[in-house]
Amino acid sequence: xxxxxxxxxxxxxxxxxxxxxxxxxxxxxxxxxxxxxxxxxxxxxxxxxxxxxxxxxxxxxxxxxxxxxxxxxxxxxxxxxxxxxxxxxxxxxxxxxxxxxxxxxxxxxxxxxxxxxxxxxxxxxxxxxxxxxxxxxxxxxxxxxxxxxxxxxxxxxxxxxxxxxxxxxxxxxxxxxxxxxxxxxxxxxxxxxxxxx
Amino acid sequence: xxxxxxxxxxxxxxxxxxxxxxxxxxxxxxxxxxxxxxxxxxxxxxxxxxxxxxxxxxxxxxxxxxxxxxxxxxxxxxxxxxxxxxxxxxxxxxxxxxxxxxxxxxxxxxxxxxxxxxxxxxxxxxxxxxxxxxxxxxxxxxxxxxxxxxxxxxxxxxxxxxxxxxxxxxxxxxxxxxxxxxxxxxxxxxxxxxxxxxxxxxxxxxxxxxxxxxxxxxxxxxxxxxxxxxxxxxxxxxxxxxxxxxxxxxxxxxxxxxxxxxxxxxxxxxxxxxxxxxxxxxxxxxxxxxxxxxxxxxxxxxxxxxxxxxxxxxxxxxxxxxxxxxxxxxxxxxxxxxxxxxxxxxxxxxxxxxxxxxxxxxxxxxxxxxxxxxxxxxxxxxxxxx
Numbered sequence: 410x411x412x413x414x415x416x417x418x419x420x421x422x423x424x425x426x427x428x429x430x431x432x433x434x435x436x437x438x439x440x441x442x443x444x445x446x447x448x449x450x451x452x453x454x455x456x457x458x459x460x461x462x463x464x465x466x467x468x469x470x471x472x473x474x475x476x477x478x479x480x481x482x483x484x485x486x487x488x489x490x491x492x493x494x495x496x497x498x499x500x501x502x503x504x505x506x507x508x509x510x511x512x513x514x515x516x517x518x519x520x521x522x523x524x525x526x527x528x529x530x531x532x533x534x535x536x537x538x539x540x541x542x543x544x545x546x547x548x549x550x551x552x553x554x555x556x557x558x559x560x561x562x563x564x565x566x567x568x569x570x571x572x573x574x575x576x577x578x579x580x581x582x583x584x585x586x587x588x589x590x591x592x593x594x595x596x597x598x599x600x601x602x603x604x605x606x
Numbered sequence: 607x608x609x610x611x612x613x614x615x616x617x618x619x620x621x622x623x624x625x626x627x628x629x630x631x632x633x634x635x636x637x638x639x640x641x642x643x644x645x646x647x648x649x650x651x652x653x654x655x656x657x658x659x660x661x662x663x664x665x666x667x668x669x670x671x672x673x674x675x676x677x678x679x680x681x682x683x684x685x686x687x688x689x690x691x692x693x694x695x696x697x698x699x700x701x702x703x704x705x706x707x708x709x710x711x712x713x714x715x716x717x718x719x720x721x722x723x724x725x726x727x728x729x730x731x732x733x734x735x736x737x738x739x740x741x742x743x744x745x746x747x748x749x750x751x752x753x754x755x756x757x758x759x760x761x762x763x764x765x766x767x768x769x770x771x772x773x774x775x776x777x778x779x780x781x782x783x784x785x786x787x788x789x790x791x792x793x794x795x796x797x798x799x800x801x802x803x804x805x806x807x808x809x810x811x812x813x814x815x816x817x818x819x820x821x822x823x824x825x826x827x828x829x830x831x832x833x834x835x836x837x838x839x840x841x842x843x844x845x846x847x848x849x850x851x852x853x854x855x856x857x858x859x860x861x862x863x864x865x866x867x868x869x870x871x872x873x874x875x876x877x878x879x880x881x882x883x884x885x886x887x888x889x890x891x892x893x894x895x896x897x898x899x900x901x902x903x904x905x906x907x908x909x910x911x912x913x914x915x916x917x918x919x920x921x922x923x924x925x926x927x928x929x930x931x932x933x934x935x936x937x938x939x940x941x942x943x944x945x946x947x948x949x950x951x952x953x954x955x956x957x958x959x960x961x962x963x964x965x966x967x968x969x970x971x972x973x974x975x976x977x978x979x980x981x982x983x984x985x986x987x988x989x990x991x992x
Contacts, residue, residue, distance in 0.1 A: 519795060521776035522776045524776075524780070526777075527794070555769050555773070558802065559773070562798045562802075566794065566797075592716075594762060
């Protein structure tokens, strides 16, 4: 145990995701030894992020303004919505530059064990968006695990009566990988989702 | 036995901080290996480690914690396994507080269950009496062990099924409190989990049915040899659907799926009342019958032992026929058996490419068959002549 404030800092850092007790100690001593200006920049960034960042009123993505950069971009298609679990999934899909529509961030996936039901996610907001004219396709890009699949199935059922096309991201083989190293589930999915060439 | 089926053999075993062993290296020949020593010296720990590599759990305890040496945070079991003419290294690190890590040929695999199928072994131990006398969960665990050794991919299906079951039960429980007001919302979410429960559950039920169909004749004939004067043994699959009206006529996946969905529909109100899932492979039963009476509760002590032995030897034959001749492990059982059962077991041991037998004294081992004697004393293992 270290004295008062140093231990406080280590404890606080240790509460961050992905940081263990040893890592917290390393970061704490790095901060102690760092240039005061560097530390000032870090504390400013922490303060400002809590003050300025909010959630886009349309899609629920993190944003500095009322609308996020994607929702306020006039070049994005208004006919397609891609549904994801978290803001970080938006970033992942944006990196592909494949998708020209807009997003909807649910804020998680259905998981009764964690007490998360459909009402705890931004599903009502999604259905409200879909009630407006103009949207012709919804792409469900929830995680390919049990909870993500359950969420996608649930959404597909809610959207079906609206007469909007619903698609699910394909799961299958990683590009550049070897067929023989794929696990059975992935390979099985890839077979199910095969396409004509 | 078919010539095309390869034999499995454990050639080397390393244990680090496993049970009472600090750092143990052993080399085994083929044939019969006797491990002898007084109680509490560590005989069973050696075969327990071999069994662990084949099923990913101990045959003695439900948790991994007791396997890790006191005051240590991890234990290692490593083995060199010979399959036919190929050698394969497999090891697993058991950890407290974080996930276990397994490797094949020193390459880490993403999930420990991927080492299933590398080493197949059948263990017969005093604990097996619970398969015959215990709750249905003991018999399901028995079926699961054989199924995952035969078809390792099923362990993934089982893990998914268990996860969906937990989610669905959590939802049913929370729905019980909510009631009427948002019953419609609950059933919309419930049906999503139903779909996944049925998908994984159907696969498990079809696999279990096939397993029992293949296993039954082998177990029944073995039992008739061990206990010729007993009533005939029979095995049947009592899946939870058959207890409701919707019994599938055949175990065709489509028929099972339909019957499963129908059964969930029928039980919905009951499930909501009780807050648990009432149909599915988690409520299956392997029914064991002698003549017309169930084994559990009716069979004598001797008959129960014979049934347990027949189940293990039948499984051994099934794996030997369909995959590779497994390693046979007999943990402290000769002392428990009468002369006839001993003789029968000894005959099987004589045919096994590799068999491990633990016993407290030499007399409890079929002495003439043993090719290698190991003496265990306070975690020291020494080879000796007869």
